[in-house]
Amino acid sequence: MPSFQTTPGTRDILPPHAGRWREFTRIFAQEVEASGYQCIIPPMFEDIGVFQRLGDATDVVTKEMYDFVDKGDRHIALRPEHTASVCRAFAQHRPLAPWKVWYSGPNFRYEKAQAGRYRQFDQVGIEALGVDDPQLDIEVIALGWHFYKALGLKKVELIINSLGDAGDRERYVDALEKYFSSNISSLSQEAQATLQRNPLRVLDSKREQDAAVISGAPVISDFLSSGAAEHFNSVLSGLRELNIPFTVNDKLVRGLDYYRRTTFEYISSALDSAQNAVGGGGRYDGLVEDLGGPATPGIGFALGVDRTLLACDAEECFLPVAPRMDAFIIDTVNGTHATRIAHILRAAGFNVDRAYEGRSMKSQMKAADKSGATCAVIIGEDEAAQSTCTVRNLSTSEQVNIPQSTLFTYMSELVGAREPRRPQQ
Numbered sequence: 001m002p003s004f005q006t007t008p009g010t011r012d013i014l015p016p017h018a019g020r021w022r023e024f025t026r027i028f029a030q031e032v033e034a035s036g037y038q039c040i041i042p043p044m045f046e047d048i049g050v051f052q053r054l055g056d057a058t059d060v061v062t063k064e065m066y067d068f069v070d071k072g073d074r075h076i077a078l079r080p081e082h083t084a085s086v087c088r089a090f091a092q093h094r095p096l097a098p099w100k101v102w103y104s105g106p107n108f109r110y111e112k113a114q115a116g117r118y119r120q121f122d123q124v125g126i127e128a129l130g131v132d133d134p135q136l137d138i139e140v141i142a143l144g145w146h147f148y149k150a151l152g153l154k155k156v157e158l159i160i161n162s163l164g165d166a167g168d169r170e171r172y173v174d175a176l177e178k179y180f181s182s183n184i185s186s187l188s189q190e191a192q193a194t195l196q197r198n199p200l201r202v203l204d205s206k207r208e209q210d211a212a213v214i215s216g217a218p219v220i221s222d223f224l225s226s227g228a229a230e231h232f233n234s235v236l237s238g239l240r241e242l243n244i245p246f247t248v249n250d251k252l253v254r255g256l257d258y259y260r261r262t263t264f265e266y267i268s269s270a271l272d273s274a275q276n277a278v279g280g281g282g283r284y285d286g287l288v289e290d291l292g293g294p295a296t297p298g299i300g301f302a303l304g305v306d307r308t309l310l311a312c313d314a315e316e317c318f319l320p321v322a323p324r325m326d327a328f329i330i331d332t333v334n335g336t337h338a339t340r341i342a343h344i345l346r347a348a349g350f351n352v353d354r355a356y357e358g359r360s361m362k363s364q365m366k367a368a369d370k371s372g373a374t375c376a377v378i379i380g381e382d383e384a385a386q387s388t389c390t391v392r393n394l395s396t397s398e399q400v401n402i403p404q405s406t407l408f409t410y411m412s413e414l415v416g417a418r419e420p421r422r423p424q425q
């Protein structure tokens with residue numbers, strides 16, 4: 001047993017899985033940059049006040065924050081999500097609106113660790129600030145949807161709701177509180193405790209005992225102002241026009257308090273229902289103002305990288321692949337030939353690995369097979385003396401002996417032309 005292991009809720013993402021994470025972000029960036037979103041990199045920790053705006057009745061704020069007082073006596077928190085940081089950045093730098101940004105990176109929540117729920121987890125996401133046009137809601141929701149499709153996921157469903165404007169939400173929460181209080185004896189102990197903190201969250205309870213009470217609860221759609229209802233209807237008809245299937249679920253409340261109007265989640269039916277939200281988002285029209293900025297509407301989403309990749313595993317799509325390897329150099333003379341040839345081929349754009357420590361031909365050949373390379377380039381005593389090399393195609397086992405000076409041309413024919421990385425010396 002080693003002295004140290006990862007702490008609960010954290011994981012090492014090992015090769016080749018880590019390569020898949022990078023590819024995930026690359027595809028995401030490509031999708032969203034094509035719609036005008038530019039990359040933002042906010043800090044991983046901030047004044048805790050930035051995140052307290054997520055809602056003093058939410059678990060994220062009351063139970064899950066990684067916070068500490070630093071050596072300068074500042075009360076700091078590791079970010080539990082990116083949206084508040086992006087809004088703080090908007091209030092601080094006052095860029096021209098509309099401001100459309102995307103991000104990727106780790107977040108920290110002290111949650112009960114289990115498969116699909118971690119204390120450090122990654123998200124990719126977008127935020128668009130300064131526009132309250134429902135056409136933007138449609139763009140945002142469609143971008144998330146199409147990204148899942150780009151990964152090859154087929155079992156992702158879109159659930160959508162409107163939480164109305166600030167006043168609508170308050171009136172609804174009052175009605176919920178009254179309703180649940182009058183049915184309190186039928187609720188589970190846990191739901192009763194949740195009711196004290198945040199009546200909206202009772203709707204999230206997955207306990208059987210609460211299901212009957214929840215099914216009779218007031219619904220938000222009866223509390224929407226005409227502006228919020230009209231906005232919501234425009235979003236739904238836009239999604240229909242783009243042929244994006246959705247289900248309206250008026251019990252969808254989300255775990256953060258800043259949401260107004262459109263809220264949505266992407267759910268994977270390939271995952272266990274407890275952790276099946278692979279992404280979520282919505283409007284947060286009051287958040288920039290709460291953080292000391294000008295009144296600014298905003299909408300965005302964050303997609304959980306860890307969970308989305310679990311969904312990919314379950315659907316057997318977007319599986320991890322090791323990086324391409326073109327050649328593996330075997331040098332049974334003294335290793336310096338491999339150094340020189342690898343240097344030249346790498347500069348010419350080929351991906352090249354090699355063996356070290358003067359191992360036997362058999363052991364270097366084994367390493368070549370394990371590397372996944374297209375071919376082995378072999379330098380033994382004869383090849384070194386004649387300035388040739390033997391190129392062995394590792395899938396067909398065919399071998400040819402060629403002058404080292406023609407290796408570049410031979411490789412280009414075998415694996416295809418590559419873009420040079422450095423000028424040839």
Ligand code: HAM
Binds near residue numbers: 118279299306
């Ligand atoms: P969220 O629903 O808290 O929203 O998180 C978004 C996604 O992050 C979830 O659907 C899930 O896939 C993933 N996630 C959350 N917590 C964990 C965890 N402990 N372990 C693994 N994955 C997790 C937000 O964070 C909002 N900032 C989204 C947003 C952006 N709203 C507007 N703009």
